[in-house]
Amino acid sequence: MNSSAAQLDRSFLALSHPVRRTILERLAHGPATVGEATRGVAVSKPAVTKHLRVLEDAGVIVRHVEGRIHRLALRVDGLVDAESWLDEYRSLWEAKFDAVERHLAKGGKDGDT
Amino acid sequence: MATREGTVVRVQRRFAAPRERVFDAWTNEDVLREWWSAMPSMRPGTIEVDLREGGRYRMEMVTDEGETHIALGEFREVRRPERVAYTWSWESNPDAMAGSSDTLVEVDFFEDGDGTIVTLVHSGFAAEQIAELHEHGWTGTLEELAKHLNA
Numbered sequence A: 001m002n003s004s005a006a007q008l009d010r011s012f013l014a015l016s017h018p019v020r021r022t023i024l025e026r027l028a029h030g031p032a033t034v035g036e037a038t039r040g041v042a043v044s045k046p047a048v049t050k051h052l053r054v055l056e057d058a059g060v061i062v063r064h065v066e067g068r069i070h071r072l073a074l075r076v077d078g079l080v081d082a083e084s085w086l087d088e089y090r091s092l093w094e095a096k097f098d099a100v101e102r103h104l105a106k107g108g109k110d111g112d113t
Numbered sequence B: 001m002a003t004r005e006g007t008v009v010r011v012q013r014r015f016a017a018p019r020e021r022v023f024d025a026w027t028n029e030d031v032l033r034e035w036w037s038a039m040p041s042m043r044p045g046t047i048e049v050d051l052r053e054g055g056r057y058r059m060e061m062v063t064d065e066g067e068t069h070i071a072l073g074e075f076r077e078v079r080r081p082e083r084v085a086y087t088w089s090w091e092s093n094p095d096a097m098a099g100s101s102d103t104l105v106e107v108d109f110f111e112d113g114d115g116t117i118v119t120l121v122h123s124g125f126a127a128e129q130i131a132e133l134h135e136h137g138w139t140g141t142l143e144e145l146a147k148h149l150n151a
Helices: A003-015 A018-027 A034-038 A045-057 A080-105 B019-027 B029-035 B128-150
Strands: A061-066 A069-074 B002-005 B008-015 B042-049 B056-063 B068-079 B083-090 B103-112 B115-123
Touching (some): A018 A069, A045 A061
Antiparallel strands (some): B008 B115, B068 B083, B083 B103
8 A cells, every 4th residue: 555545544534533523623723732622522531542643643633742731733734635535536526527518518419429 | 824713813834844943933032033024025123022921022023115013912821842822912003903902822833743833823803804914914924934944
C-alpha cells in the first residue's frame, strides 16, 4: 500500500466515529482543552485518549501540553487528501451527468457516443 | 486559512520553523522590531513588550505614507512556547474598535513535524465589520511573519 492510500485510511478512520467527529466539530470553533473538546461525551478517559491518538495519527489535530492541560487544535490541512479523493469521484460523476445532459439536449436521438 | 463566525476571527497558518523561534518572533520585542507589520507597505515603529502575565505591550506599525497604527493591551496568559493571550485595542484609532474596547487575542503554537502550526483567535468585537478588518490584518500579519522566518 502506498503512503497516500495509508493516509486515506487514516483520514477516513478519523472520521468514522461519532466521538471523533464531535471533537472535530468542536475544534472547528477554535483550539480547546481536551476537557472542553469532550465535554458531555459519554466515554471513559482511556477511550478519549484512544480517539485523540487516532485523530493525531491521521494528522487532523495537533496538541500542546501545558502542565496538566492538553490543548487541541484542528489541523486545517489535515483532510486535504480525503477531500481530493472525494473531489475526484465527484468530478467523474459530474462529467458523466454533463454527458447525459448534452445527450438529452440533442433530443436523445443520437444514441450512445 | 481564516474564518469568521460573527464577531470571532480565527486564523491558522503553518510555519517551517521550530516552535520556540515562532513564539519568540511573535512575542519578543527585539524580534518584533525586525518584522512587525500587517502588510508589505508597513514596517515596525516603536515596539515595547513586557512579556509576563499582567505585563503590557504597545506596538507601532508605520505605513509608507507615514501613518502610525498603535496597538496595545495587557498579557493575560504567557506560556512559552505554547500559548499567549492578551487584550487588544488601538491607541491610534479607538473608533476602529467602536464598542469593543477590550477584545482578546489567543495565540497557540503547536509542533507539527519540523514546523509549527499557529492558531490565532480574536474575540470580543462589537460588530462583524470590525472583525472582518482584523481578519484581513491578522492574515497579512502571519504572511509578514512567514517572510521574516524564511528570510
